Amino acid sequence: MSIITIVGSGVMGSAMCWPARDNGHEVRLVGTHLDREIIDAAKKTGEHIKLKRRLPDGVLCYQIEELETALSGADLVIGGVSSFGARWFEENVLPKIADGTPVLSVTKGLEAQEDGTLLPFPVAMAKRMPAGRNVVLNAIGGPCLCYELCDHHHTTIAFCGPDMELLKKLRDMLETEFYHVCLSTDIAGVECAVAMKNGFALGVALAIGQKEAAGVENLNPESALFGEATRETLRLIRLMGGEEESICYFAGDLYVTVYAGRSRRLGELLGRGLDIDEARERLNGVTLESAAVDVTVAAALRRMAEDGRANPDDFPLLQHIDELLSQHAKLNIPWEKMARNA
Amino acid sequence: MSIITIVGSGVMGSAMCWPARDNGHEVRLVGTHLDREIIDAAKKTGEHIKLKRRLPDGVLCYQIEELETALSGADLVIGGVSSFGARWFEENVLPKIADGTPVLSVTKGLEAQEDGTLLPFPVAMAKRMPAGRNVVLNAIGGPCLCYELCDHHHTTIAFCGPDMELLKKLRDMLETEFYHVCLSTDIAGVECAVAMKNGFALGVALAIGQKEAAGVENLNPESALFGEATRETLRLIRLMGGEEESICYFAGDLYVTVYAGRSRRLGELLGRGLDIDEARERLNGVTLESAAVDVTVAAALRRMAEDGRANPDDFPLLQHIDELLSQHAKLNIPWEKMARNA
Numbered sequence: 289m290s291i292i293t294i295v296g297s298g299v300m301g302s303a304m305c306w307p308a309r310d311n312g313h314e315v316r317l318v319g320t321h322l323d324r325e326i327i328d329a330a331k332k333t334g335e336h337i338k339l340k341r342r343l344p345d346g347v348l349c350y351q352i353e354e355l356e357t358a359l360s361g362a363d364l365v366i367g368g369v370s371s372f373g374a375r376w377f378e379e380n381v382l383p384k385i386a387d388g389t390p391v392l393s394v395t396k397g398l399e400a401q402e403d404g405t406l407l408p409f410p411v412a413m414a415k416r417m418p419a420g421r422n423v424v425l426n427a428i429g430g431p432c433l434c435y436e437l438c439d440h441h442h443t444t445i446a447f448c449g450p451d452m453e454l455l456k457k458l459r460d461m462l463e464t465e466f467y468h469v470c471l472s473t474d475i476a477g478v479e480c481a482v483a484m485k486n487g488f489a490l491g492v493a494l495a496i497g498q499k500e501a502a503g504v505e506n507l508n509p510e511s512a513l514f515g516e517a518t519r520e521t522l523r524l525i526r527l528m529g530g531e532e533e534s535i536c537y538f539a540g541d542l543y544v545t546v547y548a549g550r551s552r553r554l555g556e557l558l559g560r561g562l563d564i565d566e567a568r569e570r571l572n573g574v575t576l577e578s579a580a581v582d583v584t585v586a587a588a589l590r591r592m593a594e595d596g597r598a599n600p601d602d603f604p605l606l607q608h609i610d611e612l613l614s615q616h617a618k619l620n621i622p623w624e625k626m627a628r629n630a
Numbered sequence: 631m632s633i634i635t636i637v638g639s640g641v642m643g644s645a646m647c648w649p650a651r652d653n654g655h656e657v658r659l660v661g662t663h664l665d666r667e668i669i670d671a672a673k674k675t676g677e678h679i680k681l682k683r684r685l686p687d688g689v690l691c692y693q694i695e696e697l698e699t700a701l702s703g704a705d706l707v708i709g710g711v712s713s714f715g716a717r718w719f720e721e722n723v724l725p726k727i728a729d730g731t732p733v734l735s736v737t738k739g740l741e742a743q744e745d746g747t748l749l750p751f752p753v754a755m756a757k758r759m760p761a762g763r764n765v766v767l768n769a770i771g772g773p774c775l776c777y778e779l780c781d782h783h784h785t786t787i788a789f790c791g792p793d794m795e796l797l798k799k800l801r802d803m804l805e806t807e808f809y810h811v812c813l814s815t816d817i818a819g820v821e822c823a824v825a826m827k828n829g830f831a832l833g834v835a836l837a838i839g840q841k842e843a844a845g846v847e848n849l850n851p852e853s854a855l856f857g858e859a860t861r862e863t864l865r866l867i868r869l870m871g872g873e874e875e876s877i878c879y880f881a882g883d884l885y886v887t888v889y890a891g892r893s894r895r896l897g898e899l900l901g902r903g904l905d906i907d908e909a910r911e912r913l914n915g916v917t918l919e920s921a922a923v924d925v926t927v928a929a930a931l932r933r934m935a936e937d938g939r940a941n942p943d944d945f946p947l948l949q950h951i952d953e954l955l956s957q958h959a960k961l962n963i964p965w966e967k968m969a970r971n972a
Contacts, residue, residue, distance in 0.1 A: 431853035441846070442837075444854035444969055468854070468965045470972035495784075504783070507886045511773035512786035512810070515882025522875060532874045533864060536972075539881045540857025544849045546885075623810050627786055630812035630878075 289313055290363035290461060295355070295381050297323040297330070299338050300394045301368015303434035307467040308366075309344035316358040317343070318350045320369065320376070327351050341438050359384055364392060364461060371397030371409070371483075371577050378413050387422040392447065392458055394428050396577060398483045400584050404591030404598075406528055408479030410449070424454055427475065429482035431541040433548060437467065446470040446537055448478040470537075477530025481538035484524060486578040487585065488517035489545035490555035491609050494621060496546075497559020509621075510546070513605065516626050517542060520603045524585065527598055551578035558612050561619055579613050586610035601629055631655055632705035632803060637697070637723050639665040639672070641680050642736045643710015645776035649809040650708075651686035658700040659685070660692045662711060662718070669693050683780050701726055706734060706803060713739030713751070713825075713919050720755050729764040734789065734800055736770050738919060740825045742926050746933030746940075748870055750821030752791070766796055769817065771824035773883040775890060779809065788812040788879055790820040812879075819872025823880035826866060828920040829927065830859035831887035832897035833951050836963060838888075839901020851963075852888075855947065858968050859884060862945045866927070869940055893920035900954050903961055921955050928952035943971055 292308045294301050297319040308315045319327035329337045330349045336342075343349075350358040359365065365385050369377045374395050385391065391410075399412040407415070410425035417423065426449030437443050447455050447469055459469040472478050495509035522535045545551055554576055557567035586606055592598035600607055604625040611617035634650045636643050639661040650657045661669035671679045672691045678684075685691075692700040701707065707727055711719045716737050727733065733752075741754040749757070752767035759765065768791030779785050789797050789811055801811040814820050837851035864877045887893055896918055899909035928948055934940035942949055946967040953959035 431850060431857065433848075433850055436848050436850040439848075441848040441850050442854060442963070442965055443850040444857065444965065446972065463969075468969040470969045472972075506775075506778050506781075506783040507889055508773060508775055508778040508783050508785040511882045511886035512784060513882075514885045515773065515786065515878045518881040519875065519878035522878065533861065535877060536857045536861040536864065539860040539884075540853040540855075542881075543856045543885060543888075544853035547849055621784070623784055623786065627805075627810040627812045630788065630814070 291316065291361050292364045292366060292461070293318060293358050293362040294366040294368050295377065296320055296368030296373065297326050297336075297349075298368060298370065299434045301366065302326075302336050302339055302343070303437045304366050304368065304394065305344055305347045306438050306440070307462045307464050309346060310464045311461060313461065314348070315344070315346065316348045316350060316362070318355055318358045319352060320373065321352050324351065339435065339438060341435075355381065356384060359386070362386075362389055364390055364458065367391055367393030367395055369395055371395055371580065374409050378416070382413065382417070382423065385423050390424045390426060390454055390458065392426045392428060396482045396486060397581055398480065398585060400588040400591070404588040404594075406480075406524075406585065406588050408475050410479070411475055424449060424451060426455065426458060427479055427482075429478040429541070430470070430537045431544045433544060440466045442466050442468065444468040444470065446472050446478050448472045448475045450475065472534065474531040474534050476528040477525045477532075477534025478537055480525045480528050480530055481521060481534050481541065483581045484517075484521040484585070485538050485541040485545050486551045487582040487606070487609070488521065489542060489549065489551035490558075490578040490582065491517055491605050492542070492546045493552040493555025494559035494609075494619065496552070497556035498619070500556065501560040512626075513621070514542065514546070516605045519630065520606055523602050550574060550576060554579060558619060563616055564613055565616070582606060582609045583613055586614075604629055633658065633703050634706045634708060634803070635660060635700050635704040636708040636710050637719065638662055638710030638715065639668050639678075639691075640710060640712065641776045643708065644668075644678050644681055644685070645779045646708050646710065646736065647686055647689050648780050648782070649804045649806050651688060652806045653803060655803065656690070657686070657688065658690045658692060658704070660697055660700045661694060662715065663694050666693065681777065681780060697723065698726060701728070704728075704731055706732055706800065709733055709735030709737055711737055713737055713922065716741075716751050720758070724755065724759070724765065727765050732766045732768060732796055732800065734768045734770060738824045738828060739923055740822065740927060742930040742933070746930040746936075748822075748866075748927065748930050750817050752821070753817055766791060766793060768797065768800060769821055769824075771820040771883070772812070772879045773886045775886060782808045784808050784810065786810040786812065788814050788820050790814045790817045792817065814876065816873040816876050818870040819867045819874075819876025820879055822867045822870050822872055823863060823876050823883065825923045826859075826863040826927070827880050827883040827887050828893045829924040829948070829951070830863065831884060831891065831893035832900075832920040832924065833859055833947050834884065834888045835894040835897025836901035836961065838894070839898035840961070842898065843902040854968075855963070856884065856888070858947045861972065862948055865944050869934075892916060892918060896921060900961060905958055906955055907958070924948060924951045925955055928956075946971055
């Protein structure tokens with residue numbers, strides 16, 4: 289039995305309590321400053337108010353002020369924050385993690401460097417880590433609706449990180465009869481897939497919003513965008529030096545994300561012809577990782593294009609999504625350009 | 631304006647009348663011996679009884695006995711038969727096509743050679759063509775529900791063939807404001823994707839049938855199978871010497887095929903726990919290309935494994951589908967094996 293400390297008690301981070309407790313580990317769930325109510329309620333009643341489920345028996349809950357206590361003696365730290373909390377996690381949690389303790393993160397996103405180079409969060413953070421620090425950063429990719437993880441539906445995801453032997457240890461700690469774990473040292477490929485499935489779920493949903501607005505039933509347009517999203521993500525994986533096979537994590541994850549989730553909702557509204565400001569208003573300020581990653585990656589591609597490291601024409605769908613998000617462009621799916629650049 | 635003769639007046643072949651007529655070509659639609667009623671009705675009323683739509687004005691309809699007449703002077707022949715009609719097309723239509731006339735086929739499937747080698751139909755047929763014959767065989771891949779093609783919904787597919795200059799001519803003949811054509815000389819990759827999206831739509835639907843039988847709502851299991859289907863198809867594309875980027879045609883096509891179509895239906899029934907015989911009975915003898923391609927490819931992989939050209943362990947989902955189809959196996963999705971072999 290090990291001690292697993294989860295930092296960030298939103299729905300995805302907290303859902304990791306289930307496979308962790310199913311394996312009999314001591315599980316410590318730490319809320320961030322944004323999770324205060326979640327932890328208060330959990331301490332009082334054992335209920336997770338966002339997951340609307342009773343946490344597994346034995347999960348210990350902590351407020352952020354108790355972080356050091358929760359981290360002491362931990363064998364594994366699970367990073368449970370969203371991409372918007374990545375920097376906060378790096379600055380406020382990472383330094384407090386003892387050398388030799390691995391981190392496994394559910395955070396999805398890509399970080400653009402000054403020169404436009406795109407790095408997965410674990411790689412970008414590792415580069416900034418003080419010399420001599422020994423905290424290996426790993427991440428989770430692949431399709432996983434958190435509620436289904438809690439309810440023991442079969443779920444297959446990937447743990448990625450730099451050290452296969454460590455990845456095997458992490459799998460041994462967390463896999464269950466229902467939580468199936470693939471392993472990959474292709475951090476760039478897996479994390480690119482993870483980040484872009486949010487970004488492109490928005491893109492595929494443009495066609496869904498369009499048919500809803502037109503009051504017609506069809507599937508050819510959204511399946512064409514699904515294929516284009518796969519093509520552009522495969523190109524981005526190559527650009528990031530990842531392995532092409534990691535596109536498999538993208539395809540399954542895009543499928544479920546197009547069905548469910550907020551990323552789809554914004555795309556639907558833009559597909560119905562709403563301006564980005566109207567769409568954001570409808571979603572009343574819900575933070576959207578999908579929009580953030582699209583804008584980040586599109587800008588990075590423009591920067592890389594300046595010295596010929598990327599060709600934005602290889603990404604016509606992503607470019608148009610960025611125009612919708614950043615420039616109030618009118619919806620105009622680039623059908624011909626996508627086919628010509630296939 | 632050119633003359634385009636479509637041989638095979640099932641739903642997909644006949645749907646090609648729309649982009650062909652939208653481009654102003656003379657379109658001749660020839661029914662096979664199985665299509666007699668369709669052609670009779672079309673000649674009388676102009677209606678296509680299977681598509682339940684009025685054929686575009688000017689489409690000329692022919693019974694199979696009038697094949698020579700319909701082929702005379704044709705600039706392009708579109709092969710509209712299903713994979714079960716491929717051999718018939720090769721033996722009865724191909725020999726009657728004049729040298730210099732290209733063929734563009736909607737037929738989906740792979741052909742296993744004696745030694746287990748898998749070839750796309752156009753390649754297998756070209757190999758058997760008499761020396762000196764000059765009939766270039768091309769094919770269409772990618773997501774396209776035929777009804778939507780008739781109704782002018784945006785559709786993006788790929789024409790594949792050995793000669794890029796010819797492919798460009800074919801695109802010029804058929805692309806429209808709604809019918810968007812990608813071009814690829816990767817016949818192996820595109821045709822493998824096209825064939826396996828049918829085969830694996832059955833596989834993904836196993837999880838759909840399972841949740842229906844259990845009366846639960848979930849998406850993680852089917853999205854995991856969607857990812858595994860993508861992985862196994864990518865491996866098969868490599869095995870066939872295709873290009874990895876052609877997996878993009880698979881992903882978009884699997885998405886729409888899982889939503890709609892008969893391939894999904896058989897998988898659902900097997901997912902509900904029915905034996906293959908019970909399932910076939912429920913579908914009362916509807917011919918299923920998906921089951922045929924799964925059995926063909928699984929057998930070919932076993933044959934290739936004999937001399938080390940393939941490793942069946944790289945295809946755990948396909949293997950289990952084959953067990954369900956060929957050996958009356960009980961449903962037992964190989965979750966752990968899939969994750970271990972990722």
